[in-house]
Amino acid sequence: MSWLTNFVRPKIQALVNRAQIGDALWVKCASCEQMIFHRDLAERQKICPHCNYHMPIKPAERFAVLFDEGAYQTIELPVADIDPLKFRDRKRYSDRLKEAQKKTDQDDAMVVVHGTIGGYRTVVCALDFNFMAGSMGVAVGDGFLSAARLAVLQRAPLIVFTASGGARMQEGVLSLMQMPRTIVALDEVRQAGLPYIVILTHPTTGGVTASFAMLGDITLAEPDALIGFAGPRVIEDTIRESLPDGFQKSEYLFEHGMIDIVVSRTEIRDRLVNLLGLLLDRQPTAEIANMNAGNIDIPEVLVADSDSSGESEPLNR
Amino acid sequence: MGDKMTGMNTFLDFEKPIAELEGKIKELHHLSDSDHLNIVDEVTRLQSKVERLLKQTYAELTPWQKTQVARHPERPHSSDYINGLIEDFIPLAGDRCFGEDRAIISGIGRFQGYSVIVIGHEKGADTSDRVTHNFGMARPEGYRKAVRLMSLADRFGLPVITFIDTPGAYPGVGAEERGQAEAIARSTEACLNLRAPLISVIIGEGGSGGAIALASANHVIMLENAIYSVISPEGCASILWRNTDKAIDAAESLRLTAQDLYKLQVIDEIVQEPVGGAHRAPTDMIKHLGETLEPSLRTLVNTSGGELRAHRRQKFLDIGASSKS
Ligand SMILES: [Zn+2]
Numbered sequence: 176m177s178w179l180t181n182f183v184r185p186k187i188q189a190l191v192n193r194a195q196i197g198d199a200l201w202v203k204c205a206s207c208e209q210m211i212f213h214r215d216l217a218e219r220q221k222i223c224p225h226c227n228y229h230m231p232i233k234p235a236e237r238f239a240v241l242f243d244e245g246a247y248q249t250i251e252l253p254v255a256d257i258d259p260l261k262f263r264d265r266k267r268y269s270d271r272l273k274e275a276q277k278k279t280d281q282d283d284a285m286v287v288v289h290g291t292i293g294g295y296r297t298v299v300c301a302l303d304f305n306f307m308a309g310s311m312g313v314a315v316g317d318g319f320l321s322a323a324r325l326a327v328l329q330r331a332p333l334i335v336f337t338a339s340g341g342a343r344m345q346e347g348v349l350s351l352m353q354m355p356r357t358i359v360a361l362d363e364v365r366q367a368g369l370p371y372i373v374i375l376t377h378p379t380t381g382g383v384t385a386s387f388a389m390l391g392d393i394t395l396a397e398p399d400a401l402i403g404f405a406g407p408r409v410i411e412d413t414i415r416e417s418l419p420d421g422f423q424k425s426e427y428l429f430e431h432g433m434i435d436i437v438v439s440r441t442e443i444r445d446r447l448v449n450l451l452g453l454l455l456d457r458q459p460t461a462e463i464a465n466m467n468a469g470n471i472d473i474p475e476v477l478v479a480d481s482d483s484s485g486e487s488e489p490l491n492r
Numbered sequence: 493m494g495d496k497m498t499g500m501n502t503f504l505d506f507e508k509p510i511a512e513l514e515g516k517i518k519e520l521h522h523l524s525d526s527d528h529l530n531i532v533d534e535v536t537r538l539q540s541k542v543e544r545l546l547k548q549t550y551a552e553l554t555p556w557q558k559t560q561v562a563r564h565p566e567r568p569h570s571s572d573y574i575n576g577l578i579e580d581f582i583p584l585a586g587d588r589c590f591g592e593d594r595a596i597i598s599g600i601g602r603f604q605g606y607s608v609i610v611i612g613h614e615k616g617a618d619t620s621d622r623v624t625h626n627f628g629m630a631r632p633e634g635y636r637k638a639v640r641l642m643s644l645a646d647r648f649g650l651p652v653i654t655f656i657d658t659p660g661a662y663p664g665v666g667a668e669e670r671g672q673a674e675a676i677a678r679s680t681e682a683c684l685n686l687r688a689p690l691i692s693v694i695i696g697e698g699g700s701g702g703a704i705a706l707a708s709a710n711h712v713i714m715l716e717n718a719i720y721s722v723i724s725p726e727g728c729a730s731i732l733w734r735n736t737d738k739a740i741d742a743a744e745s746l747r748l749t750a751q752d753l754y755k756l757q758v759i760d761e762i763v764q765e766p767v768g769g770a771h772r773a774p775t776d777m778i779k780h781l782g783e784t785l786e787p788s789l790r791t792l793v794n795t796s797g798g799e800l801r802a803h804r805r806q807k808f809l810d811i812g813a814s815s816k817s
Contacts, residue, residue, distance in 0.1 A: 365647070392644060393584065432586030432593075432633055449580055450600070454648055458793075459605020 204228055220440045229377060229397045229440055233279075234286040234301035237336060241299065241444055247290030252282060252321055255314035260347050268345035275306045284309045284339070285318030289325060292334075293448030295455060298326040301336035302383070308340035311383050315343070316353035319387060323360035332370040332451060333361070337388045341381015354386035361387050370454045374443060375402050375425070375434070389433075393450055395443065396425040396434045502771075504560045506549065510768075513542045546768035553717065555743040555752075559725055561717040562696045563659075566771040568778055569628075570597055570612030570655040573695065576778035577785070578603055578610055584644075586637060590670060593634030595626040595662065596706075598641050603653065604786045606793060609645040609688075611638050611706055612655030615696070628697075629662035632675035635705050639675075642682045649797070651689040651789055654706040659724065661702030676705040683708035684805055687797030691788055693781065694718045694750075694759070695770075710804050711788050712758070714750035715781070716765040720758070721748035758811060761788075 201210045206228035216223075220240060221230040239245045262268040276282060284306035289298045300322040302309040319335070326333040342350040364371050373391030375384075377400035385404055396402060403423040411418055421427045425437045438446055503511040517538050524531045553561065561567070574581055574597070581601035585592045598611040613630065616622035638654075645652045661672055683690055683706065692709035698720030714720060723731075728746060729738035747753065750762045763784050766773035792800065 368647070370648070389588075392647065429585060430592055432589055432591045432637070434586060435584045436582070446582070449582060453580060453582070453600050453602065453607045457607040457648065457650060 205230065222440055227398065227439075229399065231304055231338070231377070232440070233305065234288075234303050234336070237301060238288055238290075238299070241447075242288075242290040242292055243294065247288045247299070250287040250289065250321060250325060252285070252287060252314070252318050255283070255312070255317055258345075259313070259349055260345070262345040262347070264345070271307065271345070279303055279306045281306055283312070283314035283318065285315040285322075287318050287322040287325070289329065289331065292444065293451060295448070295451040296329055296331040297334055297451070298322050298329065298331050299334045299336070302338045304338040304340075304378075307343065309338045309383070310340050310343035310350075311353050311357075311386075312343035312346040312350050313353065316356045319353075319357045320360045323364050326364050326369055327367045330367070330369065332372065332454070333364045334372045334374070334447065335387065335391075336374045336376055337379040337383055338376045339379055339381065339383035339388075341383060351382065354382050357387040358390065361390055365392075370451070372447065372450065376400050378402070380404065380406055392454075394433070394435050395438050395446065396428065396436075397440055397443075398425055398437055400425045402428050402433075502565055504557070504564065506553075506557050506560075510542060510545050510549065513538055513545065517542070543767065546772075550717075550768055554740075555719075555746070555749050556725065556740040558717050558749050559719050559743050561769050561771070562719045564769065564771045566774075567696055568770055568774040569617065570614045570657055570695065571617075572774060573655055573693075573778055573781065574599075574601070574610055574612070576775070577782045578608070581610070584641060587633040587640060589633065589636055591631070591633040593626075593631050593637060594624055595628055595630040595658070596634035596638060597625075598637060600644075600650070603789065604782075606789060607648075607650050608789075609641050609650050609652045610655070611641055611652065612695075613658040613702075613706070615657055626662060628658040629660060630658065630702055631662050631664070631667045632670045632672050635661075635675035635679040638679050638706055639682045642679075642686055645688045646686055649688055651691070651793060652686065653785065653789070654690070654692045654709065656692055656694040656698045656703045656707050656720075657696035658699045658702045659697055660699035661705075673701075676701045679705035680708050684808065685801065686804070687801050689789065689792030689795070689800055690804065691785065691792065693763075693785070694720050695781075699724065708804065708808060710792055710800055710807070711760050713761045713763055713781075713784065713788075714753065714759045715763050715770060715777075716750055717769055718750055719748040720750075720753055721746050 200213050202213055202216055203210055204223040204225060206223060207226035209223070209225045211223060211225070216230075221232045221236070222228070223230065238247050257272060258269045260268075281303060284303050285300055286303060287298070287300045289296070291297065300318060302315070322335070323333055342353075344350065361371055370392050371390070372393045373388055373395070375388060375394065375396040377397060379388050379400065379402045381404065384402060401407070401423050402425060407418055407423055425434060428434045429437050436446065517535055520531045520535055520538075578601035581599055583597065583599040585598075587593070595613060596611060597614045598609070600607065600609055602608070613628040614625045615628035616625040642652060644650070661667070661676060690709040691711045691713065692707040694703070694707065694712070694714040696718055698707065698718065700722055703720065723746070725739040725743035725746060725748070726736050728742040730736045733742065747756065750759065753759045754762055761784070763781055766776045770777040795803075
């Protein structure tokens with residue numbers, strides 16, 4: 176490191192930081208570049224009031240508005256074998272991990288919690304894009320597995336928020352192996368007859384999209400999220416053509432049959448409560464059932480009666 | 493009647509005398525607005541005449557006239573029945589393969605307390621809406637979406653209600669390239685394999701393979717003036733008579749009315765429409781269908797998955813056999 180980076184940059188940084196104290200109350204939208212007051216932004220779950228851009232949001236920030244009364248419990252995840260390949264690029268993988276852990280205050284990118292949503296017990300996991308771009312290694316696989324097993328144990332639906340650059344290259348083929356691993360795990364949830372709901376957020380790509388993210392019973396997506404397998408730059412370099420407008424964005428995927436609903440972040444909780452109700456409370460409550468049972472004759476619908484006219488009561492007499 | 497008769501915009505050929513009378517009533521209303529005339533007696537007289545005429549006309553509809561009624565643009569469509577009968581409806585979309593086909597609308601919601609999956613052809617309410625929904629003519633994606641939702645229904649034991657209203661599956665190059673026939677076959681197969689209850693209601697036009705793909709059900713209901721056929725009368729006339737003007741004759745020969753199909757035991761129940769057809773009183777129609785559906789659904793819900801599947805399969809096995817024996 177040179178004198179310049181060691182000495183001058185911290186000095187400049189200090190100056191800039193001081194200037195930013197006032198600015199910290201204001202956040203610039205990365206999409207429309209308008210300034211937004213920080214409290215407005217927090218109230219709107221980090222959605223730009225000017226252009227509806229859904230800014231990145233931490234798992235803890237999601238959970239705070241997702242669960243009833245903001246109450247949930249975090250699951251302690253098994254400690255994965257750190258750096259199995261002793262991988263090194265420009266930096267040691269183990270160092271990158273430590274940095275990410277320090278930055279996010281998490282062991283790895285997958286956070287698993289449980290709590291009630293609209294009174295329904297749920298297990299929820301979320302990928303934190305801040306942690307090495309939400310990339311999937313053994314620890315993320317372990318996290319998803321733990322979430323799925325807990326869901327089965329609690330007979331609770333599994334809900335996952337995705338945000339990932341894909342496989343964690345620093346774990347090599349072990350990262351790739353998390354794809355079948357997570358699919359087995361979600362299938363255990365399915366076999367138990369429990370709902371598995373996916374919420375795709377910006378960005379979800381690579382091995383995460385090509386495994387547990389695309390296999391939901393119900394698939395929601397935040398607006399304008401980039402969702403795909405290969406990244407747009409890779410595709411453009413390969414086909415040497417410019418890509419269509421809105422390519423790989425949520426709305427584009429909806430048109431191509433990949434998503435059930437594109438839903439604003441502020442509506443996700445309501446939608447989930449609604450869906451959980453429909454998937455878990457499938458019969459009328461006892462009260463309604465009794466009320467109806469009294470005054471309606473149940474026809475023999477299983478046997479077509481060829482003698483009667485088959486016509487029901489006329490509407491107008 | 494819950495709906496105003498004066499709301500009608502489209503009159504069919506055979507409704508001309510009715511249209512004229514309703515026109516007179518409208519004129520009287522305009523006159524009374526300006527001249528303070530007492531028109532009550534005259535209006536009442538005309539209105540009861542309209543009622544009589546409607547009742548008479550609609551009691552004697554020919555198959556061709558029923559075809560026109562079944563296609564009436566103001567007839568309630570799948571989306572109207574969903575809005576009127578299904579609470580907490582959440583639309584679910586896409587075939588996870590190629591596209592979202594708006595000719596078939598679908599989702600999950602609550603009917604009389606039961607969580608249900610609803611799938612229906614949608615023709616659309618106005619011109620731009622009709623284009624959006626491709627006039628209710630589905631492509632392979634629509635049927636593949638239906639298959640996907642039926643497997644969701646199976647997984648969670650949710651009854652399925654389908655609303656049938658299509659001129660037929662879309663005849664197009666892309667649709668053929670993506671396997672229109674295969675998609676219809678798979679959807680029909682999915683209906684027959686379902687372990688959850690399946691009720692189909694033919695609300696307008698039951699056009700051929702595009703209809704049966706969603707209508708191979710435990711209980712098939714037809715509205716009084718709906719039609720259900722292997723081919724449209726026009727198509728049939730052009731192929732067999734080599735003359736589309738013979739559509740009226742074809743409509744007679746095809747036995748496509750609810751009354752004929754009930755006799756043939758192809759359908760299980762006919763639901764009466766309001767006097768003058770569903771399009772004259774959509775709200776009443778929707779409510780009445782809801783009342784009809786509820787007991788059928790309740791019976792099926794209390795039947796085991798295995799029985800439901802076996803019953804459905806046997807029902808369709810018997811249809812061909814019974815006419816021969
Ligand atoms: Zn903005």
